[in-house]
Amino acid sequence: MEKEPKNPGSPEAEGDAPAPSGAAPACAGASEGTGLLREVKQEVKAQVFHNTGYLRLDWFTLFWLFVAGCVIGLAVETVFHAIVYGGLESRAGLVWGPFSPIYGVGAVVLTLFLNRFYHSHNLVIFLVAMVVGSVLEYVTSWGMEFFWGAVAWNYSGTFGSINGRTNFAFGMMWGLLGLVWVRVALPAVKQAFSHVNAQNAAVRAVTVLMTAFLAADIAVTVLALDREGQRAQGVPATTWEQRFLDEHFPDSFLQARMQNMSVYGKG
Template identity: 50%
Template sequence: METVATTQRNETSSTSINAPLLFWLFVIGSIAGLLVETVYHAIVFGGYESRAGLVWGPFSPIYGTGAVILTIVANRFSNSNAIAVFLISALVGSAVEFATSWLMEALFGAIAWDYSGTLGNIDGRVNLAFALMWGALGLIWTRIVTPRIARASCRIDWRSTAVRAASILGAVFMVVNIAITIQAFARESARADDLPAASPIDHFLDQQFPSTWMQEHFENMSICGSGLRPR
């Protein structure tokens, strides 16, 4: 008789991956990751801090991206043992975190975290402690969350008009949300460099997302303009 763990792995391996499912996994991962990070900060450092990653909604796209990649990995390595899944998740999460940190700093001079001086850090962008956390989160996601999503997904008619419409509308909103967020970061970086508004879009961003709002909404992030920190 198969064990529960083996059954769950088989369910995971049979998950039908499609674009709408991956999108909703991105949304779920973005919300769940933001919740976990907010609770972690409250416990470790005390008090609430806004950890949002987009201008609209409770989303942290770094976790959404990690959730999508880990789901694909779970399908590929579903029969691997827990240690292998843990290590793969730690590697995937650390790679996403490193790439996000580098891009944010290279594009906008933005610093959301700096692990310099901590054990096992690489360029201050990842460290051993958070790699282990990514491993734990990935193990939970692939062994506990993904099998349940697989069962729920089998009961959804992904070709129905309602599901397609909801997925398209949600995707359009998220694309616009990400695009506006990138523009807001770029404009905040320009303001840090004392560059005046040069277009109607700049004026719109200055009115809707001024520096005070950006600092409150992205409370854990410093946007310093084009002058990147020395490493």
């Protein structure tokens, strides 16, 4: 019986030879690159906003943890200094408001790293927090000195000191703080957030306004510290920004505001 003729418009009619194995669409490389970037983005998002731990993580939760950490950390440090060294000292880290950003960042970082370890052994939580906190303290100290020539603490000569930026004792304190954060703070935070509707219009408005305020506070603080470093190096004010900062954020204001910080300028 004769074979049925091929349809002229069908792929078979174009030729019986299979397509070369090396042939690929022109955009295959671009598609693969885009796919890889998408996978990396998804993996990073999964690691940061994994939501598989004790506390559900999103921008709303992390932002208000940052705010709470800034305020509570400042209060604890102020009391600690008064008890250990005697006398009250302004320990604020921003030009406006009762905020110490290192503790806000610490609250967020500890939550991101320890959220999955809620059901782990206390020793595991302690060790992870000790490492994370020590790294945070070291990087913060290095960053202040690198960008502004500022020194807020120096642990040189103490046991376990690493370039004077962190030491064993404060590493232990970070470990203890992490343990308290996981066992005491996170349950309280979860309970508190269970009563807050993050989608409520008023709550969202307050969050947006507070975000804008803190962004401005951080930006102005960075500029003010940079200008303080310039003044320490004898750089005169030649622009309107420099004159504005000299007028509104002079050395006297910044030194009274951040009494634990000395700014020498970038040498």
